Amino acid sequence: xxxxxxxxxxxxxxxxxxxxxxxxxxxxxHADGYNPLCGDKLTVYVKLDGDRISDVSxxxxxxxxxxxxxxxxxxxxxxxxxxxxxxxxxxxxxxxxRDDVAVDLPSLxxxxxxxxxxxxxxxxxxxxxxxxxxxxxxxxxxxxxKTE
Amino acid sequence: MRAAPRTALxxxxxxxxxxxxxxxxxxxxxxxxVRGKPLTYLxxxxxxxxxxxxxxxISRYYETTHANVHRGVHTLSQQATxxxxxxxxxxxxxxxxRSTKEIVFVRxxxxxxxxxxxxxxRPRLGPGDEILxxxxxxxxxxxxxxxxxxxxxxxxxxxxxxxxGEVDCxxxxxxxxxxxxxxxxxxxxxALGTIVPVEYFVRAARARGxxxxxxxxxxxxxxxxxxxxxxCDFYCFSGHKMCGPTGIGIxxxxxxxxxxxxxxxxxxxxxxxVSFTRTIYNELPYKFEAxxxxxxxxIGLGAAVDYLEALGLDRIAAAEHALLDYATRQLxxxxxxxxxxxxxxxxxVASFTIxxxxxxxxxxxxxHEGVAIRTGHHCAMPVMDFFGVPATARASFxxxxxxxxxDRLVAALQxxxxxxx
Numbered sequence: 001x002x003x004x005x006x007x008x009x010x011x012x013x014x015x016x017x018x019x020x021x022x023x024x025x026x027x028x029x030h031a032d033g034y035n036p037l038c039g040d041k042l043t044v045y046v047k048l049d050g051d052r053i054s055d056v057s058x059x060x061x062x063x064x065x066x067x068x069x070x071x072x073x074x075x076x077x078x079x080x081x082x083x084x085x086x087x088x089x090x091x092x093x094x095x096x097x098r099d100d101v102a103v104d105l106p107s108l109x110x111x112x113x114x115x116x117x118x119x120x121x122x123x124x125x126x127x128x129x130x131x132x133x134x135x136x137x138x139x140x141x142x143x144x145x146k147t148e
Numbered sequence: 149m150r151a152a153p154r155t156a157l158x159x160x161x162x163x164x165x166x167x168x169x170x171x172x173x174x175x176x177x178x179x180x181x182v183r184g185k186p187l188t189y190l191x192x193x194x195x196x197x198x199x200x201x202x203x204x205x206i207s208r209y210y211e212t213t214h215a216n217v218h219r220g221v222h223t224l225s226q227q228a229t230x231x232x233x234x235x236x237x238x239x240x241x242x243x244x245x246r247s248t249k250e251i252v253f254v255r256x257x258x259x260x261x262x263x264x265x266x267x268x269x270r271p272r273l274g275p276g277d278e279i280l281x282x283x284x285x286x287x288x289x290x291x292x293x294x295x296x297x298x299x300x301x302x303x304x305x306x307x308x309x310x311x312x313g314e315v316d317c318x319x320x321x322x323x324x325x326x327x328x329x330x331x332x333x334x335x336x337x338x339a340l341g342t343i344v345p346v347e348y349f350v351r352a353a354r355a356r357g358x359x360x361x362x363x364x365x366x367x368x369x370x371x372x373x374x375x376x377x378x379x380c381d382f383y384c385f386s387g388h389k390m391c392g393p394t395g396i397g398i399x400x401x402x403x404x405x406x407x408x409x410x411x412x413x414x415x416x417x418x419x420x421x422v423s424f425t426r427t428i429y430n431e432l433p434y435k436f437e438a439x440x441x442x443x444x445x446x447i448g449l450g451a452a453v454d455y456l457e458a459l460g461l462d463r464i465a466a467a468e469h470a471l472l473d474y475a476t477r478q479l480x481x482x483x484x485x486x487x488x489x490x491x492x493x494x495x496x497v498a499s500f501t502i503x504x505x506x507x508x509x510x511x512x513x514x515x516h517e518g519v520a521i522r523t524g525h526h527c528a529m530p531v532m533d534f535f536g537v538p539a540t541a542r543a544s545f546x547x548x549x550x551x552x553x554x555d556r557l558v559a560a561l562q563x564x565x566x567x568x569x
Contacts, residue, residue, distance in 0.1 A: 012568060
């Protein structure tokens, strides 16, 4: 297994230049996520138009995997409905944690760049933190999300 | 039964530097590859590795001598007891305690601190009393005191540190108050490597009648500790950071204090007589050792003490110091590298960050180069907060590490910079 499977060009790019990387004071929903193992801390913000996610952003600090994953998340769910985002969350969860489930990679678009993370068990939580945090935001959970 | 350690390289009395190549051959775990690269083990502050003599002492005990201690009159039980108590005497001699009554076997440093918190501090403290710790502490020397404060209404006070990661002596003097009931201080910082001048703190506290607990987990493996000279009241350390087994550690306590303290846990071995109306507790140190102890762990720790003594703590310290100097020079040349913790007196720990690369990514990339370091908050979140970083990368050296390994660390960091920097 090569390091380049983990740090693919897309991931390196999104880590260096994270998209939608800003706080959103007028967000309809937001939630905090925390990974105590490596100290990743991020907030995911969502603006809703009915059940459509009209805008999404994140802010915080973390390792390359967590930042790139959050950046990719924002790009992939902007404009989608809440149920669509939840289906993506499920696919990402399968992609990151299960080798017995065939995930339809093309349907994930750039998110597929995270498929190498599964081979690095210590880093799976880095990639999934933003998705759990998004889930909490969509469901208006008040407690911060923790990976531990 | 108690064979001298089978080490050819250690000749006490000679002051030649350590023969590191020969020493490395005594540590079987070091002779392996990780991900196709030679293992470069630089996570010794988390846990050291064990030489063959320690491993052998444990397997020989299980193969030939195992029985419960302090109980049977049969031969094996007596032999096991002799080995177990022999290990206690080795530890006593190693840290120069007055008596084996002052050497309590526990699971590790964490349990030792908790024992003192619950058995010494909790019955004595009340609202308005103060416990003093430093900003450098490992969570194991913070949380047990917070628990006691919750239980008793006492207050936790924290001595600040400076930007080098040294405990602020002036602030300490100001924080001492008539209500200070205990000073609990690390001897060597696990996160930064700072060697705290504990002699000064012990003197200043004890001059005011304040008892002192020292967390020696990072000190005992790397520098000579003389508890009679140090004159602290409690001293805690772990076997697994000093080439011994996990699950065994030591609480040293001044005999007069241990005598006054109630037992922490009840059960077998800690009693002289039990009836349903009254139990008479055992003598020291057994009063604090309820239940069947980690016999093999204690024996392994005894073997580790023999091993370290044969090498000589002075030579170990010299070798590690030289390695830290070299590592500091080599790491300084890496662009964007910032040392976290630059105390004048340091154990062989290099804690650092690299610009634009999260320590967790460094850890993964270095692992691919065979280099094992710790990345994260090192169970010292207040230290991370103080320096404004979520985590650091920490390379921690032992006497069996080499300059080649430092070079491999540096080369691996360059790989990380090319990949993510």
